[in-house]
Amino acid sequence: MNKAITDGLQLMPPAFSGGLDVWSSGNGTPGSDTYDGAANAALVAGDADFGGCLELQKTDSTQKLRYMGETSILPGCYLRLTARVKAMSGALPTVRIAGWAGAANNSHVSGVIESGPGVSLSAYGEVVEVQAIVGTGSRSGVDMPWGLSAVYGHLGLNLTGANGGVIRVDDIVIEDITSVFLRDMLSLVDVTDFGAVGDGSTNCHAAFEAADDAADGRRILVPEGEFRINSTLSLHHEVIFEGTLSMPDSAMLLLTKSYDYPTYAAAFEDEQLAFEKAFQALLNSVDHESLDLGGRSITVSAPIDMQAAVPNRTSYATRRYIRNGQFTAQAGANWDHxxxxxxxxxxxxxxxxxxxxxxxxxxxxxxxxxxxxxxxxxxxxxxxxxxxxxxxxxxxxxxxxxxxxxxxxFKYMLDFSGFSSLKKFGISGVEFQCNGEASALRLAPAGTVFAAHNCFFTKPKARGITSIGSGCQGMLVDNCQFLSDEDAADVADRETIALNVNSNDVKLRHNRATRFRHWAVMAGSNHTVTGNHFFQGDSVAGGIRTAGIVVTDTYASHTISENYIDNCFIEWTNEYDADPDFTGGFSFAAMSITDNVFLSGDVASWFSYIVVKPFGSGHFLNGVSVTGNKFRSINGNIDRAERVDTSFANLNFTRSKDVFFDGNSFHNVSTQSRNPLRVEFDQNTVASTWTVPTGGTLPFQAYSRAVDAVIVEGALRNSGGSVAYPGHYVRTQEGSNNNEIDIIWEQAVRGTVRVLIRIDR
CATH class of the missing domain: 2.40.30 (Elongation Factor Tu (Ef-tu); domain 3)
Structure with missing residues (x-):
C-alpha cells in the first residue's frame, strides 16, 4: 500500500531551494512566522554532502522547522519522515522529527505525541540521519500515534539544547511506509490502525466502528490483545479475531457478516460467554434467523439463563433457531438440585x-x-x-x-424460563450431552411453536425438555433421540422423564427414547404422537413396567399412531383434575390409538399396554378407537392388552359410548378383546333362556350394554328334535360382572348363534 502511488497523494514537501516562505519557525499554521528573510536562516546552494540545503542557527530553546502545507494523515496510512543534518559550528544541538497535529476543524489535537526520538549531534561535518513515523494507530514502531482525530499535520524538525549552534538540513523526505505494517493479506483492515488499543481497559468502540466504516468489503482484523468495548457494537464486515473482546453484560456484539458461534468463540475466551453473546445478538438482529454453532462443542459449567443473556428482551416472537452443535455439561456443584x-x-x-x-x-x-x-x-x-x-x-x-x-x-443447560413468552423458537441438529450432570431444556412459561428437530438429549440428570406453563403450545419434537442416564437401572429405580407438556397441539414424531421412567407426560389436547420408538424394559424376570406416555387430561383428542411401544404402556389419567370425580363434560374422550407395535418381554402377567386410571369416580369411555395394533408378549403370556387401574376408582361402564376396539392382533395375550365382540355360542340342551358369556373379552372388562345382532347358524330344534322358528329378545349386562347377555326364546330350543355384543350404545 502506498497512497502516493495508488491515490496520487502528495506527501513530499517542496525543496528548500524553492523558497523559505512555506517553512515556519512556529507550528506551521497559517499566519505563523516563516524563515523567509529570517536572520538565522539561509539557503546554501552547493553543500558537498547535500547540494542545495537550509542552513539554520539555533536561537530558541526549541527551534522549530515546520512545513506550512497540510500533510494528510489517513487512517491506516503510516508516514516516515527522514531528515539528514550536520553541525557546522557552535553548540551541538539535539535534533528530532516533530510536527503539529491538526483536526478536521483546523484546531490542534492535544494529548498526542508530536515529536520523535532525539539524535544528539556529536561532531562537526558528520552527516546524521533523523527519522520518525507518524500515523493514526498506536502500533509497534510508530513514534507519533495521533489517533482518528488528526486529519493532517505540519511536519518538520525540532532543535533542542544550547543555543548558538549552526546546522545544515537536507531536503526533508516524507514516505508512505504503510506496507511495513500490513500483512500479506491486503484485504484486512486492522482495528489498531484506527486507534484501537488492546490493553483490556481502553474503550475501543470508536476505533472498531471506524475500521468497519473504512473496510468497504474487506475483512476486519482484531490482532492479539484484549480490546475493551463499552457499548453495543455493530460490525457489517467479516471479522477475524486473533485477539479477544471484553464487554459489559448489557453490551451486544452484532456481527452481520460473521454471525456464527466459532467467530464469537474467537472473540471471547470463555465458551459459555461466547454463546451467550451470540444468542444475545440472535434476538437483537434482523439479519440472521439462526445461530450456527459450526459443529462446535460448548462446555457448559453452570445453567445458562437465556433471558439474562438478553437483558433487553423479556419476550420474543420472531422465528429464530439454534443449529448444528453440542452443549456438554461440565461436572460440578452448579448442577445440584x-x-x-x-x-x-x-x-x-x-x-x-x-x-x-x-x-x-x-x-x-x-x-x-x-x-x-x-x-x-x-x-x-x-x-x-x-x-x-x-x-x-x-x-x-x-x-x-x-x-x-x-x-x-432442576438445573438446565439452556433455561428459557426467564422469558415471559417465547414464540417460534427452535433448536435443530444440536446434542445436549448432559452426562448425568444436568437437565437439558426448560421452556418459557408461555409461548407457541417451540421446535426441536434432529437433536440428541443424552443422559439428562432429571429431565430432557420441561414445560412449566403454556410455552409448549404447538410444540414440535421431530427426529430426536432421548438417551437415558438410567439405562442400567431397573425400571422401579428410574426417576428421569424425557419431556412433559401442559398445553395443546403438540407433535411428537419419529423420535427414539431409551429407558426413562416416562418418555412423555402430556397434558392438553389435540396431540399427535406418531412414528416414535420408546422402550423402557430391564432384565428383571416378571418385572414391572412404567408408562411410556402418560396422558393426563380426560378429553384428549389425541392421535397415537404407528409407534413402536416397547416394554412400556400408554397410561390415561385425570390426575390434573382439581375435582377428580366426574361432574360433567366428556370424561375419558376422543382418543385414537392406531397401527402401533406393542411389545413386552419378561413382564408380570398383569402387565397391559393400554391402561386407563381414573382418579375419581363416575368416569367413562367416550369416543375411543383402538385399531390395527400389534400386541405381542415374549418370554411369557400376559392376561390382556388393556385394563383399568382401579387404585382410585373404576370406570362407569354403564355410560360407555362410541368405543371401537377391533382389527388388532394378539400374540401371547390370553384375552383378546374386541368391541363390537363377535361370539359364537352353542346351546346343546333345549332352553328358553340362553346365557351367552363373554369370558372377559370385552375391552377393559366393561359391561355388555348392547347387542347389534343375533344370527342363528343352522336350525333351532325343540325338545322333540323338530326345527323351530321362535321369536326372541335379549337382556344385557347379565351375570355377576355385567358382561353376559341372555337370549330369551319364545320356546325352549337348542342350537348355535353368532352374537355381536357391544360395551357402548
Whole structure:
C-alpha cells in the first residue's frame, strides 16, 4: 500500500531551494512566522554532502522547522519522515522529527505525541540521519500515534539544547511506509490502525466502528490483545479475531457478516460467554434467523439463563433457531438440585394456586412440586412473594387443605424460563450431552411453536425438555433421540422423564427414547404422537413396567399412531383434575390409538399396554378407537392388552359410548378383546333362556350394554328334535360382572348363534 502511488497523494514537501516562505519557525499554521528573510536562516546552494540545503542557527530553546502545507494523515496510512543534518559550528544541538497535529476543524489535537526520538549531534561535518513515523494507530514502531482525530499535520524538525549552534538540513523526505505494517493479506483492515488499543481497559468502540466504516468489503482484523468495548457494537464486515473482546453484560456484539458461534468463540475466551453473546445478538438482529454453532462443542459449567443473556428482551416472537452443535455439561456443584420443603394451602376453588406458602422466597419459579394429591410433572409457573402465592402449571387432584410440599429445582443447560413468552423458537441438529450432570431444556412459561428437530438429549440428570406453563403450545419434537442416564437401572429405580407438556397441539414424531421412567407426560389436547420408538424394559424376570406416555387430561383428542411401544404402556389419567370425580363434560374422550407395535418381554402377567386410571369416580369411555395394533408378549403370556387401574376408582361402564376396539392382533395375550365382540355360542340342551358369556373379552372388562345382532347358524330344534322358528329378545349386562347377555326364546330350543355384543350404545 502506498497512497502516493495508488491515490496520487502528495506527501513530499517542496525543496528548500524553492523558497523559505512555506517553512515556519512556529507550528506551521497559517499566519505563523516563516524563515523567509529570517536572520538565522539561509539557503546554501552547493553543500558537498547535500547540494542545495537550509542552513539554520539555533536561537530558541526549541527551534522549530515546520512545513506550512497540510500533510494528510489517513487512517491506516503510516508516514516516515527522514531528515539528514550536520553541525557546522557552535553548540551541538539535539535534533528530532516533530510536527503539529491538526483536526478536521483546523484546531490542534492535544494529548498526542508530536515529536520523535532525539539524535544528539556529536561532531562537526558528520552527516546524521533523523527519522520518525507518524500515523493514526498506536502500533509497534510508530513514534507519533495521533489517533482518528488528526486529519493532517505540519511536519518538520525540532532543535533542542544550547543555543548558538549552526546546522545544515537536507531536503526533508516524507514516505508512505504503510506496507511495513500490513500483512500479506491486503484485504484486512486492522482495528489498531484506527486507534484501537488492546490493553483490556481502553474503550475501543470508536476505533472498531471506524475500521468497519473504512473496510468497504474487506475483512476486519482484531490482532492479539484484549480490546475493551463499552457499548453495543455493530460490525457489517467479516471479522477475524486473533485477539479477544471484553464487554459489559448489557453490551451486544452484532456481527452481520460473521454471525456464527466459532467467530464469537474467537472473540471471547470463555465458551459459555461466547454463546451467550451470540444468542444475545440472535434476538437483537434482523439479519440472521439462526445461530450456527459450526459443529462446535460448548462446555457448559453452570445453567445458562437465556433471558439474562438478553437483558433487553423479556419476550420474543420472531422465528429464530439454534443449529448444528453440542452443549456438554461440565461436572460440578452448579448442577445440584435445589430442594425446599415448605408448608402451603391448596383450595380447589382456585385450582392452580398455593397460598400461605412458607419460605416462598427460597422457592424458585420452575421448581417441580411434589406432595400428597399432586400429579406428576406439576411445576411452579410464577410466584407472588408479597402475597405468599405460587401459581402452578396444573391443578392438584387431592391436596385440599394445608400440608408440606417439596419443591425441587432442576438445573438446565439452556433455561428459557426467564422469558415471559417465547414464540417460534427452535433448536435443530444440536446434542445436549448432559452426562448425568444436568437437565437439558426448560421452556418459557408461555409461548407457541417451540421446535426441536434432529437433536440428541443424552443422559439428562432429571429431565430432557420441561414445560412449566403454556410455552409448549404447538410444540414440535421431530427426529430426536432421548438417551437415558438410567439405562442400567431397573425400571422401579428410574426417576428421569424425557419431556412433559401442559398445553395443546403438540407433535411428537419419529423420535427414539431409551429407558426413562416416562418418555412423555402430556397434558392438553389435540396431540399427535406418531412414528416414535420408546422402550423402557430391564432384565428383571416378571418385572414391572412404567408408562411410556402418560396422558393426563380426560378429553384428549389425541392421535397415537404407528409407534413402536416397547416394554412400556400408554397410561390415561385425570390426575390434573382439581375435582377428580366426574361432574360433567366428556370424561375419558376422543382418543385414537392406531397401527402401533406393542411389545413386552419378561413382564408380570398383569402387565397391559393400554391402561386407563381414573382418579375419581363416575368416569367413562367416550369416543375411543383402538385399531390395527400389534400386541405381542415374549418370554411369557400376559392376561390382556388393556385394563383399568382401579387404585382410585373404576370406570362407569354403564355410560360407555362410541368405543371401537377391533382389527388388532394378539400374540401371547390370553384375552383378546374386541368391541363390537363377535361370539359364537352353542346351546346343546333345549332352553328358553340362553346365557351367552363373554369370558372377559370385552375391552377393559366393561359391561355388555348392547347387542347389534343375533344370527342363528343352522336350525333351532325343540325338545322333540323338530326345527323351530321362535321369536326372541335379549337382556344385557347379565351375570355377576355385567358382561353376559341372555337370549330369551319364545320356546325352549337348542342350537348355535353368532352374537355381536357391544360395551357402548
Amino acid at each position: 435445589d430442594v425446599v420443603t415448605a408448608q402451603a394451602t391448596y383450595d380447589s376453588a382456585d385450582k392452580r394456586k398455593l397460598t400461605n406458602v412458607a419460605n416462598i422466597s427460597a422457592i424458585p419459579v420452575g421448581a417441580l412440586v411434589e406432595g400428597a394429591g399432586v400429579g406428576r410433572e406439576v411445576y411452579v409457573k410464577s410466584k407472588n412473594t408479597g402475597a405468599g402465592e405460587l401459581t402452578l402449571s396444573q391443578p392438584l387432584y387431592d391436596a385440599e387443605g394445608t400440608q408440606n410440599f417439596t419443591f425441587t429445582a
